Amino acid sequence: MADRTDKLLLVGDNPFHNISHLSQDRTKLRDRSVVDPSYAAGLVMTSLDNGANGFMFSVSETTLSILERVRNAERIEDLSLFAIVPYAYEYVRLAAQTGGIVGLAKVFSKQLASSGSFRAIASGASGLLGANPVSLLKTYLAYEIGRIKSSAGKHAKIESVLLHEIVVDMALALNLDWLFKAYIDFVIKHEYTPGFNTCNFPYLVDKFNGWGIDPAKVIIAAPFNRIGFEMNPSREECERALKGLSEPCLIAISILAAGYLRPDDAMEYIASLPNVKGAAVGVSKEKHARETFRLFNSKF
Amino acid sequence: MVGLGKMGIVHSCTLNVLPNVEIVAVCEKSGMIRRFSKKIFKEVSIVDDVAKLAEFDLDAAFVTTPIPSHFSVTKALYANNVVRNVFVEKTLADNFEQASELTKLASRSEGVNMVGYLRRFYVTFRKARDLLLQKAIGTPSSFGGYAYSADFCDGRGVSEALVSRGGILRDLGCYAIDLSLWFFGELHLSQVKTSTRGDQSDSVKFEVEGSNGLVGYLEASPFMPDYRMPEIGFLIKGSEGEIVVNDDRVELRPVEGKGSTWYRHDLDDRVPFCLGLPEYYREDALFVDSVMKKQAAEPDFGMAARVDDLIGQIEQGGRNG
DSSP: OOOOOSSEEEEEOGGGGTOOSSOHHHHHHSOGGGGSHHHHHHHHHHHHHTTOOEEEEEOSHHHHHHHHHHHHTTOGGGOEEEEEEOOHHHHHHHHHHHTSHHHHHHHHHHHHHHTTOHHHHHHHHHHHHTTOHHHHHHHHHHHHHHHHHHHHOTTOEEEEEEEOHHHHHHHHHTTOHHHHHHHHHHHHHTTOEEEEEOSOHHHHHHHHHHHTOOGGGSEEEEEOOTTOTTOSSOHHHHHHHHHTOSSOOEEEESTTTTTTSOHHHHHHHHHTSSSEEEEEEEOOSHHHHHHHHHHHHHHO | OBOOSHHHHHHHHHHHHSTTOOOOEEEOSOHHHHHHHHHHSTTSEEESOGGGGGGGOOSEEEEOSOGGGHHHHHHHHHHTTOOSEEEEESSSOSSHHHHHHHHHHHHHHTSOEEEEOGGGGSHHHHHHHHHHHTTTTSSEEEEEEEEEOOTTTTOTTHHHHHHHTTHHIIIIIHHHHHHHHHHHSOOEEEEEEEEEETTEEEEEEEEEEOGGGOEEEEEEESOOTTOSSOEEEEEEEETTEEEEEESSEEEEEESSSOOEEEEGGGTTOOOSSOBSBHHHHHHHHHHHHHHHHTOOOSSOHHHHHHHHHHHHHHHHHHHTO
16 A cells, blocks of 8 residues: 555546546547446556545546445545535536426435435425525535445545535635535534635635635645646636645645646646645546556655 | 526626626526525525516626527516616527517617627637638638537436427527637528437538638537537638637648647636636626627627527428428
């Protein structure tokens, strides 16, 4: 097993969902085996053997299947889990197929009902009837955490539950400080670290400071890379906000700028930044997994 | 904001971070969404009827209801003197007659009007248009375009949902049509082919003709399994080379000399606030800026009506076999 370091070196799940932020063309050229949960679980374990110490994933049927396989291989305890909810793509697609947000609410209600959790059903119904967003959020989070535990098993180390960028950035735009605070309270109560995935890192840090939320007490997953790809409003602003943090809380994502940068170039930049708690990187081949995490482990 | 579905939420959030913008009122038909909206938009009035928006002295309205209701909602906004500046999500209307009437109403109002053809705000399509304007491939002679998604590949909810979104052409194909008109100017329909799956069209293919002998071929389908994300793309051939462009990249292949490829990474794709896609910010910022400066915004209702016109002709052509 790889040596533990202070830094988090996380396997990202984008390739397992066949996502490339460079271009969709690229996903068509990829070997399709990467979306097979057994193959993907093998990649996660190879990454572990070469320096990775965690897995950052959107909670979906694919990633839950991967966790099941890692558990069956008795490696789940080696893995710190950073779960992102919701798997926005699936919900957006469901909304498209079911005629919008009301249709989506109906589908989710059915999913909740079939979960068999009386508490979740009662809380969800109460949230819907009372039009209570916080109650619904808590119901939803409990449902997703239940799914992770069910697949990863009771020995799994869920370190953090992160809100997906779509939810975070919408809530930021609408100044929903009460939603962030309710989320943080709920996640801390379950003894996980609250996390936030955002495409607007400086905006989030500024808002959190204004709302009395200490950014250093949470995990923030945001794009950081040498060419400033997806770093809004600019690389310089993101770096300035990062420097202003009191403690490391950033998990850098998109560090390879979706495959645009070479891993050694990418790592050199990330290693030069202050307040970086870790980085997540996706791998789609055994060779990538070995080389990338060895390099990161040595340089980070 | 009229209609608080997915696009209504996206525009509300984007507008809320723009300087000089305040969301004053939301109009929404669904009681459940209205109840939740009151909790989320605490300082915003929530109403259930467009006419009730007249009391708020609004500067601008966004129409983000399902396509079949764009006409009645937008017409009501003008008829009730709710507002002079109107943004309507694509497509402008459900048919050309309605789109023409809205264009006339907008013209009479003397306000700013715009339609949400988001692809015009993608850095890749902007780059491609710049290359065309610079004659980087000489005179275009032909193009092939597509609008693909995997939205309905699993067969779930095809008929009802697709109809509520205006069908294949209004849901997705309209982007390729709008970009074609933006790139090449006037186009005329020459041939239509559709294929069906059960009682539902699963793809629409059609050919168009432009000026100087330009011919184009376009296809739209939401049943393409390789397109996890909806994608629009073109191959444009000219007298001096080719341009390949889609949501992610632009490639220039000149007949002589070295070609170039630009990804989003190379085209300064950042914005002050990004909600899912940077284009939403650019689009809404342009509309707001146009309203502030009282100047025309593009694409306006007149341009969008041309898309509705072509879609109507394609649908008619498809029905006539």
